[in-house]
Amino acid sequence: MPDLVFQLEGAAVAKFAASPHINFQLRITNSRPGETIHSVALRAQVQLEVTQRRYTPEEQKKLCDLFGEPERWSQTLKSLLWTHVQVNAPSFQNTAVIDVPVPCTFDFNVGATKYFYGLNDGEVPLCFLFSGNVYYSQEANCALQIAPIPWDKEAKFRLPIKLWREMMDTYYPQIAWICLRRDIFERCYQYKVQHGLATWEHMLERMLEGEEVLRS
Numbered sequence: 001m002p003d004l005v006f007q008l009e010g011a012a013v014a015k016f017a018a019s020p021h022i023n024f025q026l027r028i029t030n031s032r033p034g035e036t037i038h039s040v041a042l043r044a045q046v047q048l049e050v051t052q053r054r055y056t057p058e059e060q061k062k063l064c065d066l067f068g069e070p071e072r073w074s075q076t077l078k079s080l081l082w083t084h085v086q087v088n089a090p091s092f093q094n095t096a097v098i099d100v101p102v103p104c105t106f107d108f109n110v111g112a113t114k115y116f117y118g119l120n121d122g123e124v125p126l127c128f129l130f131s132g133n134v135y136y137s138q139e140a141n142c143a144l145q146i147a148p149i150p151w152d153k154e155a156k157f158r159l160p161i162k163l164w165r166e167m168m169d170t171y172y173p174q175i176a177w178i179c180l181r182r183d184i185f186e187r188c189y190q191y192k193v194q195h196g197l198a199t200w201e202h203m204l205e206r207m208l209e210g211e212e213v214l215r216s
Contacts, residue, residue, distance in 0.1 A: 001147045002134050003031045004040070008126075008157040009097065013167040020104040020171040022163065024128075026155070029095040037096075038135040038144060040089035045129040046082040046102060048115060049156075052125035062118035066111060082112045082126070100128075106168055106177045116164045123158035130154060 007027045014021035030037055055063065060070045067076045082102070089098050107113055116124065130153040135146050180188070192203040 001032070001145075002035055002037060002136050004134060004149060004153065005029045005031055006128070006130055006153055006155040008128065008155045011157070011159055011163060013163065013170055014101060015170065017101070020106070020167055021101045022104060022159075022167055023099040023101050024157065025097055026100045026128075027095060027097050028089055028092070030093075033094065034139050035136050036091065036093060036139075037089070038091050038137065040132065040134045040149075042087050042089060042100075042130060042132040042149070044085050044087075044100065044131075046085065047127045047129065048080040048082050048112060049125040049127050050080055050115065051077055053122060056120060059118055059120055063115065066114045066118065079127075080111050080115060086132075104164070104167060106172055106175075107179055108177065109179050116161065119161045121161060123160050124164070126157045126159055128155045128157070 005028070007029070008024055009027050010025040012023050012025075014023050028037075028040060050067075055070075060073075064070075067073055085100060085102055087098065087100050089096055105113055108117070129151075130149055131151055132149045133146055134149060135144060137144055188200075188203060191197075191207070192200065195203070195206060197203045197206060
């Protein structure tokens with residue numbers, strides 16, 4: 001039965017995809033010779049190992065929305081689920097390198113987006129937890145066989161935060177996304193129409209200026 005070893009070797013922005021993705025280069029190696037791997041139906045849970053890096057005071061301030069005040073981080077700072085992905089690996093003998101496309105979002109209702117946005121520099125510690133099935137045959141037996149991928153298979157990677165920013169700048173240049181409740185959107189839309197404001201930016205600027213006047 002195959003014994004697959006997984007190693008992440010790099011990452012790059014998917015330049016022309018329909019939606020934002022980062023492609024992770026994954027090497028799959030079968031440590032048992034004499035077997036033909038026909039395909040691998042691979043699933044991965046991608047986690048952000050947030051306790052595995054340090055944070056500047058400015059980053060701590062930005063991440064309060066996610067983890068609370070820094071004084072409580074010993075209880076609140078825990079690994080975050082980024083996403084789940086599925087990919088199929090083609091036939092190979094000993095080793096193969098495939099792209100694992102990980103979808104990304106600029107939706108600030110998503111914890112992973114808040115985390116990435118709150119970092120100024122450095123790297124994001126990632127852990128890919130693998131599962132799925134491997135389809136193989138042995139030299140002495142040409143029959144196709146199937147075996148599950150053990151749950152303890154994983155791979156670590158440190159993603160430069162500048163790569164995530166490059167991806168967002170590629171797909172959303174100078175833009176950020178905010179998801180609003182429908183009733184709040186309707187109120188904002190009415191305000192925009194009533195005041196004859198051409199863009200949503202103008203509407204928000206007018207509202208913020210009004211808030212500053214009230215505070216002063």
